[in-house]
Amino acid sequence: MNDPFDVATVVIFSALALMALMGIAVLLLIVVHQRRIRHQTDVVGMRLQHAKAMHQVEREVEGQTLAEVGIELHDNVGQLLTSLHLEVQTLLESDEPPANAQGMERTLDRAISELRRLSKSLSTDHLRKRPLVDLLAEECQRLHRPGKREVVLMANMKDATVTPDQHVVFFRIFQEAMNNALKHARASRITVTLVRNGALRMAIQDNGIGYDIGTLKGGGQGLTNIRRRATLIGATCTLLSEPGTGTTVIVSQ
Amino acid sequence: MVLATIVEIAGTIMTRRGHNNVMLYNLYWLVEFVLLVYIARSIIAKPPVWSAIAIPAFLLLWASEFVLVWGRYQLVIYSVMVGAFLLVGIYLALLWELVNTWVGPLHRSTTFWLCLAVLLYFGGAAPVLGSVNYFIGTDARLAQQLFWVVRGLCVLKFLLMAVMFSRMTAPTQPTTSP
Numbered sequence: 001m002n003d004p005f006d007v008a009t010v011v012i013f014s015a016l017a018l019m020a021l022m023g024i025a026v027l028l029l030i031v032v033h034q035r036r037i038r039h040q041t042d043v044v045g046m047r048l049q050h051a052k053a054m055h056q057v058e059r060e061v062e063g064q065t066l067a068e069v070g071i072e073l074h075d076n077v078g079q080l081l082t083s084l085h086l087e088v089q090t091l092l093e094s095d096e097p098p099a100n101a102q103g104m105e106r107t108l109d110r111a112i113s114e115l116r117r118l119s120k121s122l123s124t125d126h127l128r129k130r131p132l133v134d135l136l137a138e139e140c141q142r143l144h145r146p147g148k149r150e151v152v153l154m155a156n157m158k159d160a161t162v163t164p165d166q167h168v169v170f171f172r173i174f175q176e177a178m179n180n181a182l183k184h185a186r187a188s189r190i191t192v193t194l195v196r197n198g199a200l201r202m203a204i205q206d207n208g209i210g211y212d213i214g215t216l217k218g219g220g221q222g223l224t225n226i227r228r229r230a231t232l233i234g235a236t237c238t239l240l241s242e243p244g245t246g247t248t249v250i251v252s253q
Numbered sequence: 254m255v256l257a258t259i260v261e262i263a264g265t266i267m268t269r270r271g272h273n274n275v276m277l278y279n280l281y282w283l284v285e286f287v288l289l290v291y292i293a294r295s296i297i298a299k300p301p302v303w304s305a306i307a308i309p310a311f312l313l314l315w316a317s318e319f320v321l322v323w324g325r326y327q328l329v330i331y332s333v334m335v336g337a338f339l340l341v342g343i344y345l346a347l348l349w350e351l352v353n354t355w356v357g358p359l360h361r362s363t364t365f366w367l368c369l370a371v372l373l374y375f376g377g378a379a380p381v382l383g384s385v386n387y388f389i390g391t392d393a394r395l396a397q398q399l400f401w402v403v404r405g406l407c408v409l410k411f412l413l414m415a416v417m418f419s420r421m422t423a424p425t426q427p428t429t430s431p
Binding site for chain 2: 033
Protein backbone atom coordinates (compact mmCIF):
# COMPACT_ATOMS: atom_id res chain seq x y z
CA MET A 1 0.00 0.00 0.00
CA ASN A 2 2.62 2.50 -1.14
CA ASP A 3 0.29 4.42 -3.41
CA PRO A 4 -0.63 7.69 -1.66
CA PHE A 5 -4.18 7.39 -3.06
CA ASP A 6 -4.65 4.05 -1.31
CA VAL A 7 -3.32 5.55 1.91
CA ALA A 8 -5.64 8.53 1.49
CA THR A 9 -8.59 6.16 1.01
CA VAL A 10 -7.66 4.30 4.20
CA VAL A 11 -7.29 7.62 6.06
CA ILE A 12 -10.67 8.88 4.91
CA PHE A 13 -12.37 5.61 5.78
CA SER A 14 -10.65 5.63 9.17
CA ALA A 15 -11.89 9.17 9.76
CA LEU A 16 -15.43 8.21 8.74
CA ALA A 17 -15.30 5.05 10.88
CA LEU A 18 -14.11 6.99 13.92
CA MET A 19 -16.80 9.63 13.41
CA ALA A 20 -19.41 6.90 13.09
CA LEU A 21 -18.05 5.35 16.29
CA MET A 22 -18.37 8.68 18.07
CA GLY A 23 -21.91 9.06 16.72
CA ILE A 24 -22.86 5.59 17.95
CA ALA A 25 -21.33 6.34 21.37
CA VAL A 26 -23.34 9.58 21.63
CA LEU A 27 -26.53 7.79 20.54
CA LEU A 28 -25.98 5.07 23.12
CA LEU A 29 -25.44 7.68 25.81
CA ILE A 30 -28.67 9.43 24.77
CA VAL A 31 -30.49 6.10 25.14
CA VAL A 32 -28.90 5.59 28.59
CA HIS A 33 -30.00 9.10 29.56
CA GLN A 34 -33.57 8.50 28.43
CA ARG A 35 -33.72 5.23 30.36
CA ARG A 36 -32.39 6.95 33.47
CA ILE A 37 -35.03 9.68 33.20
CA ARG A 38 -37.77 7.07 32.68
CA HIS A 39 -36.51 5.11 35.67
CA GLN A 40 -36.42 8.25 37.83
CA THR A 41 -39.97 9.15 36.76
CA ASP A 42 -41.11 5.62 37.64
CA VAL A 43 -39.40 5.82 41.05
CA VAL A 44 -41.00 9.21 41.81
CA GLY A 45 -44.39 7.83 40.71
CA MET A 46 -43.97 4.77 42.92
CA ARG A 47 -42.92 6.92 45.88
CA LEU A 48 -45.98 9.13 45.42
CA GLN A 49 -48.20 6.09 45.17
CA HIS A 50 -46.61 4.62 48.29
CA ALA A 51 -47.05 7.90 50.19
CA LYS A 52 -50.69 8.03 49.07
CA ALA A 53 -51.26 4.45 50.21
CA MET A 54 -49.58 5.19 53.55
CA HIS A 55 -51.76 8.25 54.06
CA GLN A 56 -54.84 6.22 53.18
CA VAL A 57 -53.86 3.54 55.73
CA GLU A 58 -53.15 6.23 58.34
CA ARG A 59 -56.57 7.79 57.73
CA GLU A 60 -58.30 4.43 57.97
CA VAL A 61 -56.46 3.47 61.17
CA GLU A 62 -57.24 6.83 62.72
CA GLY A 63 -60.89 6.56 61.69
CA GLN A 64 -61.17 3.03 63.08
CA THR A 65 -59.46 3.96 66.35
CA LEU A 66 -61.73 6.93 66.88
CA ALA A 67 -64.79 4.85 65.97
CA GLU A 68 -63.76 2.18 68.49
CA VAL A 69 -63.23 4.80 71.19
CA GLY A 70 -66.69 6.17 70.35
CA ILE A 71 -68.30 2.72 70.59
CA GLU A 72 -66.52 2.01 73.89
CA LEU A 73 -67.70 5.35 75.28
CA HIS A 74 -71.25 4.71 74.15
CA ASP A 75 -71.45 1.08 75.29
CA ASN A 76 -69.47 1.14 78.53
CA VAL A 77 -69.48 4.63 80.02
CA GLY A 78 -72.88 5.31 78.43
CA GLN A 79 -74.37 2.20 80.02
CA LEU A 80 -72.90 3.09 83.42
CA LEU A 81 -74.37 6.59 83.22
CA THR A 82 -77.73 5.18 82.14
CA SER A 83 -77.72 2.79 85.14
CA LEU A 84 -76.83 5.71 87.40
CA HIS A 85 -79.64 7.72 85.84
CA LEU A 86 -82.11 4.93 86.62
CA GLU A 87 -80.89 4.81 90.23
CA VAL A 88 -81.29 8.58 90.55
CA GLN A 89 -84.80 8.26 89.14
CA THR A 90 -85.55 5.53 91.70
CA LEU A 91 -84.29 7.90 94.39
CA LEU A 92 -86.53 10.66 93.04
CA GLU A 93 -89.54 8.32 93.05
CA SER A 94 -88.90 7.30 96.68
CA ASP A 95 -90.94 8.80 99.55
CA GLU A 96 -88.10 10.98 100.74
CA PRO A 97 -85.93 11.92 97.79
CA PRO A 98 -82.62 13.63 98.67
CA ALA A 99 -82.60 17.40 98.22
CA ASN A 100 -79.96 17.42 95.48
CA ALA A 101 -81.40 14.46 93.53
CA GLN A 102 -83.05 16.65 90.91
CA GLY A 103 -79.82 18.55 90.31
CA MET A 104 -78.03 15.21 90.00
CA GLU A 105 -80.55 14.02 87.42
CA ARG A 106 -80.16 17.20 85.36
CA THR A 107 -76.36 16.90 85.41
CA LEU A 108 -76.61 13.22 84.49
CA ASP A 109 -78.94 14.03 81.59
CA ARG A 110 -76.40 16.53 80.30
CA ALA A 111 -73.53 14.09 80.77
CA ILE A 112 -75.41 11.36 78.86
CA SER A 113 -76.33 13.67 75.97
CA GLU A 114 -72.73 15.02 75.79
CA LEU A 115 -71.40 11.48 75.79
CA ARG A 116 -73.75 10.49 72.95
CA ARG A 117 -72.71 13.53 70.95
CA LEU A 118 -69.03 12.80 71.54
CA SER A 119 -69.49 9.15 70.67
CA LYS A 120 -71.23 10.10 67.42
CA SER A 121 -68.62 12.71 66.51
CA LEU A 122 -65.86 10.11 66.88
CA SER A 123 -67.50 7.85 64.33
CA THR A 124 -66.30 8.61 60.81
CA ASP A 125 -69.31 6.85 59.28
CA HIS A 126 -71.63 9.04 61.27
CA LEU A 127 -69.73 12.14 60.11
CA ARG A 128 -69.96 11.13 56.47
CA LYS A 129 -73.71 10.65 56.67
CA ARG A 130 -74.26 14.35 57.25
CA PRO A 131 -73.22 17.35 55.13
CA LEU A 132 -70.08 19.12 56.35
CA VAL A 133 -71.89 22.45 56.58
CA ASP A 134 -74.51 20.93 58.86
CA LEU A 135 -71.87 19.39 61.11
CA LEU A 136 -70.02 22.70 61.41
CA ALA A 137 -73.28 24.61 61.97
CA GLU A 138 -74.33 22.20 64.72
CA GLU A 139 -70.98 22.46 66.48
CA CYS A 140 -70.95 26.26 66.19
CA GLN A 141 -74.44 26.42 67.62
CA ARG A 142 -73.47 24.12 70.48
CA LEU A 143 -70.41 26.18 71.38
CA HIS A 144 -72.19 29.52 71.01
CA ARG A 145 -73.01 31.11 74.38
CA PRO A 146 -75.06 34.32 73.99
CA GLY A 147 -73.40 37.20 75.81
CA LYS A 148 -70.36 35.09 76.69
CA ARG A 149 -68.97 33.60 73.54
CA GLU A 150 -69.88 34.24 69.93
CA VAL A 151 -69.32 31.47 67.41
CA VAL A 152 -70.33 32.32 63.85
CA LEU A 153 -70.35 30.15 60.73
CA MET A 154 -70.30 31.68 57.26
CA ALA A 155 -70.63 29.18 54.41
CA ASN A 156 -71.41 29.63 50.73
CA MET A 157 -71.03 26.20 49.25
CA LYS A 158 -72.94 23.13 48.32
CA ASP A 159 -71.78 20.14 50.31
CA ALA A 160 -72.06 17.80 47.34
CA THR A 161 -68.66 19.05 46.14
CA VAL A 162 -66.83 17.79 49.27
CA THR A 163 -64.99 14.47 48.96
CA PRO A 164 -65.33 11.92 51.82
CA ASP A 165 -61.69 12.52 52.86
CA GLN A 166 -62.13 16.30 52.88
CA HIS A 167 -65.33 15.83 54.84
CA VAL A 168 -63.68 13.99 57.72
CA VAL A 169 -60.34 15.81 57.75
CA PHE A 170 -61.85 19.30 57.53
CA PHE A 171 -64.20 18.47 60.40
CA ARG A 172 -61.39 17.08 62.57
CA ILE A 173 -59.26 20.18 61.86
CA PHE A 174 -62.25 22.33 62.78
CA GLN A 175 -62.62 20.44 66.07
CA GLU A 176 -58.92 20.84 66.87
CA ALA A 177 -58.88 24.54 66.00
CA MET A 178 -62.02 25.18 68.08
CA ASN A 179 -60.47 23.30 70.98
CA ASN A 180 -57.33 25.49 70.72
CA ALA A 181 -59.37 28.67 70.49
CA LEU A 182 -61.49 27.85 73.54
CA LYS A 183 -58.96 26.10 75.76
CA HIS A 184 -55.70 27.91 75.08
CA ALA A 185 -56.52 31.16 73.34
CA ARG A 186 -59.54 31.94 75.57
CA ALA A 187 -61.34 33.47 72.61
CA SER A 188 -64.69 35.28 73.00
CA ARG A 189 -65.43 35.41 69.29
CA ILE A 190 -64.75 32.70 66.71
CA THR A 191 -65.62 33.03 63.06
CA VAL A 192 -65.67 29.96 60.87
CA THR A 193 -65.72 30.43 57.10
CA LEU A 194 -66.26 27.62 54.62
CA VAL A 195 -66.13 28.38 50.92
CA ARG A 196 -65.76 26.43 47.71
CA ASN A 197 -64.08 28.69 45.20
CA GLY A 198 -62.34 26.17 42.99
CA ALA A 199 -60.57 24.84 46.07
CA LEU A 200 -62.34 23.98 49.31
CA ARG A 201 -61.24 26.53 51.89
CA MET A 202 -61.97 26.70 55.58
CA ALA A 203 -60.79 29.48 57.91
CA ILE A 204 -61.18 29.54 61.69
CA GLN A 205 -60.46 32.97 63.11
CA ASP A 206 -60.48 33.79 66.81
CA ASN A 207 -59.85 36.92 68.88
CA GLY A 208 -57.89 35.07 71.57
CA ILE A 209 -54.48 35.78 73.08
CA GLY A 210 -52.61 34.63 69.96
CA TYR A 211 -49.02 33.50 69.94
CA ASP A 212 -45.70 34.17 68.31
CA ILE A 213 -45.37 31.58 65.54
CA GLY A 214 -41.58 32.03 65.47
CA THR A 215 -41.04 31.16 69.12
CA LEU A 216 -43.59 28.36 69.36
CA LYS A 217 -41.35 25.29 69.38
CA GLY A 218 -42.85 22.34 67.52
CA GLY A 219 -46.09 24.28 67.06
CA GLY A 220 -47.86 22.60 70.01
CA GLN A 221 -49.67 19.28 69.82
CA GLY A 222 -52.93 20.78 68.54
CA LEU A 223 -51.24 22.68 65.72
CA THR A 224 -49.12 19.67 64.86
CA ASN A 225 -52.29 17.60 64.60
CA ILE A 226 -53.88 20.20 62.34
CA ARG A 227 -50.86 20.20 60.04
CA ARG A 228 -50.62 16.40 60.04
CA ARG A 229 -54.28 15.98 59.18
CA ALA A 230 -54.00 18.52 56.34
CA THR A 231 -50.97 16.64 54.97
CA LEU A 232 -52.96 13.40 54.97
CA ILE A 233 -55.18 14.64 52.14
CA GLY A 234 -52.59 16.90 50.51
CA ALA A 235 -54.25 20.10 51.73
CA THR A 236 -52.31 23.24 52.60
CA CYS A 237 -52.51 24.64 56.10
CA THR A 238 -51.63 28.24 57.00
CA LEU A 239 -51.42 29.58 60.55
CA LEU A 240 -51.53 33.32 61.14
CA SER A 241 -51.03 34.62 64.64
CA GLU A 242 -49.39 37.33 66.70
CA PRO A 243 -49.56 37.86 70.45
CA GLY A 244 -52.72 39.81 71.29
CA THR A 245 -54.24 39.69 67.83
CA GLY A 246 -55.82 36.25 67.80
CA THR A 247 -55.18 33.31 65.51
CA THR A 248 -56.39 32.29 62.09
CA VAL A 249 -56.13 28.75 60.78
CA ILE A 250 -56.67 28.38 57.04
CA VAL A 251 -56.99 24.99 55.38
CA SER A 252 -57.30 24.76 51.65
CA GLN A 253 -57.51 21.96 49.10
CA MET B 254 -13.57 30.55 18.41
CA VAL B 255 -12.01 34.04 18.52
CA LEU B 256 -8.57 32.50 19.02
CA ALA B 257 -9.14 30.07 16.12
CA THR B 258 -10.11 32.99 13.86
CA ILE B 259 -6.98 34.95 14.86
CA VAL B 260 -4.79 31.89 14.19
CA GLU B 261 -6.44 31.30 10.79
CA ILE B 262 -5.89 34.95 9.79
CA ALA B 263 -2.29 34.83 10.99
CA GLY B 264 -1.74 31.54 9.13
CA THR B 265 -3.10 32.99 5.86
CA ILE B 266 -0.94 36.13 6.18
CA MET B 267 2.15 33.99 6.83
CA THR B 268 1.48 31.80 3.77
CA ARG B 269 0.92 34.82 1.53
CA ARG B 270 4.21 36.32 2.66
CA GLY B 271 6.00 33.09 1.87
CA HIS B 272 6.50 31.88 5.46
CA ASN B 273 5.73 28.33 6.63
CA ASN B 274 2.91 28.43 9.18
CA VAL B 275 3.17 24.87 10.51
CA MET B 276 4.89 25.95 13.74
CA LEU B 277 2.03 28.37 14.42
CA TYR B 278 -0.41 25.47 14.19
CA ASN B 279 1.88 23.33 16.37
CA LEU B 280 1.66 26.00 19.06
CA TYR B 281 -2.05 26.52 18.52
CA TRP B 282 -2.64 22.81 18.95
CA LEU B 283 -1.16 22.98 22.46
CA VAL B 284 -3.25 26.06 23.33
CA GLU B 285 -6.43 24.43 21.97
CA PHE B 286 -5.74 21.22 23.89
CA VAL B 287 -5.09 23.05 27.17
CA LEU B 288 -8.21 25.22 26.72
CA LEU B 289 -10.45 22.25 25.98
CA VAL B 290 -9.05 20.27 28.92
CA TYR B 291 -9.53 23.33 31.16
CA ILE B 292 -13.18 23.70 30.04
CA ALA B 293 -13.87 20.00 30.58
CA ARG B 294 -12.26 19.99 34.03
CA SER B 295 -14.23 23.08 35.08
CA ILE B 296 -17.49 21.26 34.21
CA ILE B 297 -16.79 17.67 35.19
CA ALA B 298 -17.27 16.79 38.85
CA LYS B 299 -15.19 13.61 38.76
CA PRO B 300 -12.38 13.81 36.18
CA PRO B 301 -11.22 10.38 34.97
CA VAL B 302 -8.32 9.09 37.07
CA TRP B 303 -6.17 8.28 34.03
CA SER B 304 -6.31 11.91 32.87
CA ALA B 305 -4.09 12.95 35.80
CA ILE B 306 -1.23 10.94 34.27
CA ALA B 307 -2.20 11.19 30.60
CA ILE B 308 -2.32 15.01 30.43
CA PRO B 309 1.22 15.62 31.78
CA ALA B 310 2.43 12.75 29.58
CA PHE B 311 0.86 14.46 26.56
CA LEU B 312 2.49 17.79 27.45
CA LEU B 313 5.85 16.04 27.66
CA LEU B 314 5.24 14.36 24.31
CA TRP B 315 4.26 17.64 22.68
CA ALA B 316 7.35 19.44 24.05
CA SER B 317 9.67 16.65 22.86
CA GLU B 318 8.07 16.49 19.42
CA PHE B 319 8.03 20.28 19.10
CA VAL B 320 11.79 20.36 19.73
CA LEU B 321 12.27 17.44 17.33
CA VAL B 322 10.39 19.02 14.42
CA TRP B 323 11.89 22.48 15.02
CA GLY B 324 13.41 23.71 11.78
CA ARG B 325 11.83 20.89 9.76
CA TYR B 326 8.45 22.61 9.50
CA GLN B 327 6.45 19.50 10.22
CA LEU B 328 3.25 19.05 12.13
CA VAL B 329 3.56 17.42 15.58
CA ILE B 330 1.49 14.46 14.35
CA TYR B 331 2.04 12.14 17.31
CA SER B 332 0.99 14.86 19.73
CA VAL B 333 -2.00 15.66 17.51
CA MET B 334 -3.15 12.03 17.45
CA VAL B 335 -2.50 11.30 21.13
CA GLY B 336 -4.03 14.64 22.16
CA ALA B 337 -7.08 14.05 19.95
CA PHE B 338 -7.75 10.65 21.53
CA LEU B 339 -7.15 12.08 25.00
CA LEU B 340 -9.73 14.79 24.34
CA VAL B 341 -12.15 12.18 23.01
CA GLY B 342 -11.68 10.17 26.23
CA ILE B 343 -12.11 13.18 28.50
CA TYR B 344 -15.20 14.43 26.66
CA LEU B 345 -16.74 10.94 26.63
CA ALA B 346 -16.28 10.90 30.42
CA LEU B 347 -17.87 14.36 30.60
CA LEU B 348 -20.80 13.23 28.44
CA TRP B 349 -21.21 10.12 30.61
CA GLU B 350 -21.40 12.32 33.71
CA LEU B 351 -23.89 14.63 31.99
CA VAL B 352 -26.07 11.66 31.00
CA ASN B 353 -26.17 10.59 34.66
CA THR B 354 -26.94 14.00 36.15
CA TRP B 355 -28.87 16.06 33.62
CA VAL B 356 -32.61 16.31 34.17
CA GLY B 357 -34.62 16.91 31.00
CA PRO B 358 -33.80 16.58 27.30
CA LEU B 359 -30.05 16.38 26.58
CA HIS B 360 -30.24 18.77 23.64
CA ARG B 361 -31.06 21.58 26.06
CA SER B 362 -27.66 21.21 27.72
CA THR B 363 -24.78 23.39 26.47
CA THR B 364 -22.30 20.73 27.60
CA PHE B 365 -23.95 18.17 25.31
CA TRP B 366 -23.26 20.31 22.21
CA LEU B 367 -19.70 21.02 23.33
CA CYS B 368 -19.08 17.28 23.78
CA LEU B 369 -20.64 16.52 20.38
CA ALA B 370 -18.40 19.14 18.71
CA VAL B 371 -15.22 17.81 20.33
CA LEU B 372 -16.03 14.13 19.78
CA LEU B 373 -16.96 14.45 16.11
CA TYR B 374 -14.14 16.86 15.22
CA PHE B 375 -11.28 15.14 17.01
CA GLY B 376 -12.65 11.65 16.26
CA GLY B 377 -12.72 12.41 12.53
CA ALA B 378 -9.69 14.69 12.24
CA ALA B 379 -7.18 12.52 14.13
CA PRO B 380 -6.42 10.07 11.24
CA VAL B 381 -6.24 12.87 8.67
CA LEU B 382 -3.98 15.15 10.74
CA GLY B 383 -1.91 12.15 11.79
CA SER B 384 -1.04 11.36 8.15
CA VAL B 385 -0.41 14.96 7.02
CA ASN B 386 3.39 14.73 7.17
CA TYR B 387 3.32 11.56 5.04
CA PHE B 388 1.16 13.19 2.34
CA ILE B 389 3.17 16.43 2.33
CA GLY B 390 6.27 14.34 1.71
CA THR B 391 4.74 12.14 -1.02
CA ASP B 392 1.94 14.07 -2.73
CA ALA B 393 1.46 17.72 -1.75
CA ARG B 394 -1.67 18.07 -3.92
CA LEU B 395 -3.32 15.12 -2.23
CA ALA B 396 -2.36 16.61 1.13
CA GLN B 397 -4.11 19.85 0.16
CA GLN B 398 -7.21 17.89 -0.88
CA LEU B 399 -7.19 15.93 2.37
CA PHE B 400 -7.11 19.21 4.25
CA TRP B 401 -10.62 19.84 2.93
CA VAL B 402 -11.77 17.01 5.20
CA VAL B 403 -10.29 18.86 8.19
CA ARG B 404 -11.85 22.13 6.99
CA GLY B 405 -15.23 20.40 6.69
CA LEU B 406 -14.87 18.99 10.21
CA CYS B 407 -13.89 22.45 11.46
CA VAL B 408 -17.11 23.89 10.01
CA LEU B 409 -19.07 21.10 11.72
CA LYS B 410 -17.26 21.79 15.00
CA PHE B 411 -18.01 25.52 14.91
CA LEU B 412 -21.61 24.92 13.87
CA LEU B 413 -22.09 22.63 16.88
CA MET B 414 -20.40 25.23 19.09
CA ALA B 415 -22.74 27.87 17.69
CA VAL B 416 -25.67 25.67 18.75
CA MET B 417 -24.02 25.44 22.16
CA PHE B 418 -23.86 29.24 22.43
CA SER B 419 -27.50 29.53 21.32
CA ARG B 420 -28.45 27.15 24.16
CA MET B 421 -26.78 29.44 26.67
CA THR B 422 -29.63 31.95 26.36
CA ALA B 423 -32.37 29.29 26.43
CA PRO B 424 -33.80 28.38 29.87
CA THR B 425 -31.72 25.61 31.34
CA GLN B 426 -32.66 22.91 33.78
CA PRO B 427 -30.68 22.27 36.92
CA THR B 428 -28.76 19.07 37.34
CA THR B 429 -29.54 16.88 40.29
CA SER B 430 -27.45 14.43 42.16
CA PRO B 431 -28.73 10.87 41.80
